Amino acid sequence: MSIGVNVERNLKTFQLSAEFNIPEPGITALFGPSGSGKTTLVNMIAGLVRPDRGHIQINDHVLFEHSRGINLPVRKRRVGCVFQDNRLFPHKSVRDNLFYGARRNPHKLPQDEQQAILEMLDIWDLMDRRPNLLSGGEKQRVALGRALLSNPDVLLLDEPLSALDHARKQEILPYLEWLRDHRKIPILYVTHAIDEVARLADHMVIIDQGKTLATGSVFDMLGRTDLAPLAGRFDAGTVLAARIVSRDPKAEVSFLECGGQRLVVPYLGRPKSNRVRLHIRARDVMIARTPPHDISANNIIPVTVTKISDEPGDTIDVTMCFGQDADATLLAETSGRPKIHARITKWSGSRLKLQPHQKVFAVIKSVTVNGQLRDR
Template sequence: MSISVDIRHKIGKLDLNAQFDIAEPGITALFGPSGSGKTTIINAIAGLLRPDRGRITIHDRPVFDRTQRINLAPRRRRVGYVFQDARLFPHLSVAANLFFGHKRSDRPMTKAACDDVIGMLGIGSLLSRRPNLLSGGEKQRVSLGRALLGNPEILLLDEPLSALDQGRKNEIIPYLENLRDARQLPILYVSHAIDEVARLADHMVVMEGGKTLASGSVFDMLGRTDLAPLAGQFDTGTVLPTTVKSRDPQGVISFLDCAGQRFVVPFLGKKSGSPVRLHIRARDVMIAQTAPTGISANNVLPVTIRDIADNGGDTLDITLGLGHDDTGESRTIHARITQWSATRLKLAIGQRVFAVIKSVTVDGHLRADDL
């Protein structure tokens, strides 16, 4: 396991009881509402907080074990940490901030490797500046570079976009995507923003009230309909891996493929064959008994009802089967409709229907290796 966490800790009103494993490189989102224990967990992994009980391992190396009285100092854990507010040293230049951890690492990176990180983050032109002359997005990129130049075994990101406006978020997200795709590094990403999770994460751990509710692939987790304690925070939907097939002659629409089904989205500006991750919210999916005509929605997909889940209120979550992709993986999308609509349409498991989705409600994100 890259990271294994099994800890308990009492802090204020929070009674933390967290257990999860991260088995592969990539981004694992630690997701949940404010006060659910996310920052407490990564502080424990980093060595900034000692849990009351439990065990934490990084690459099978115990960094904390209360029973065996193991509690490695933060610098010995080989962890990179990026805080919400960057926390750059104001009296140092960008270059001095970047190399602060590098000089103290017991496994310093080569100059070529450092240059690669600086180039990947696009901060080479900022080296002589002081932090007060940087934008919010630039500060976070420098903070990310500082953490990476320490040559960590894992990277912890504590809501690194929460203090940024949407423009600055859009500026830094492609760098996080590039980091995810280009470097074989386990990343634990704390967030309570479902759109960030859908775009960036490979895996997901859901927290509520200090407890681990569920964990797994982001493709599966965002389709879960049984995470009711996060109502208002957890927005059931679908994340689909798709491929760009073509575009319309005017270049305003991109046509994508998933499981043999065609998706129409606003033009992405990329060539055929480019991998794209789609995020479709369940509340944006309509169901029709017959293929509608004369409507503005561009996505009318033949699907099969796989499951009908009662939310305990006046809505139902419907799982719709798209088919199997080239890897043999079964792909589904989710729709949230009223019980009244389901009764009116006489929906049943196994029924063939049509999923209707407006193009403008689909979030399409190119993988960073094709940006």
């Protein structure tokens, strides 16, 4: 199951002209600044806004085709939506909200799958309440359950966490991770929060002023220094896939393997062999010409400089690949060897005399590594 979007629409402030594909499975983050057209695109896929031109398709199922006069109504699109304001019916109970769409869908989920969704969202105790008696996190769990129980072909999540405080966000994120890992449907996740992208997404579509700027794997996209201004000047960085090798509960650290290197991160609380995703901000990576000694930073990784991006301003972005062998740079381009990014001052780059193919060391404090467990 996948989605193809190629649409145009004249908006008040700019011309929206976006083209992208949402692969299956996993979460595709639709990322960009506020006002870039993300919500308009979601509403087009859902059938709430009509494009001026183009087409929208789920596999062979055409939802919109301007040239052929096709524009399926919302009820026939089999699209599940969760918005930041949840849009629950205030006069209905949680139970009635949950099954509102499912009762009208001839393609109902089997009973055991319905039970699994309700158990996963932990909302049995909320069934008889009205939405006004729910917390913000509980409302979003109900909205998510309502979308899933309708058995959609695709799930659209339009900034589902933006209206929640930090505590409620942390409450909802594990449910979204479960959804990503266990429900095999395409998910389009709209956000302008880079930390949510790094934690949840498998793929990214980056848009600005209604235009698609880039698409690809989240591992590649967050390392694109040319896209850093959209990500926020101090939030560009690296996403790495690793696995837990061992852990020390007393010392409250976990030891990981990534690209043949050992990494030390705050305790993750899971046994070895579990997969983990790491998010490391470029501003948290230091560069040393020789391996430093007697410092608090636990991660000193031998790397090779592959690219130096000299943008206007007082900083440079340095891309480095794991390893210092003769073929390190070539292998990074051809075999997916892990890369890491650092943002340092131009003065530091000049002092270190940095240049491509130079062998250096990436120095990372354990507490700056954000590690999230993956079930698959």
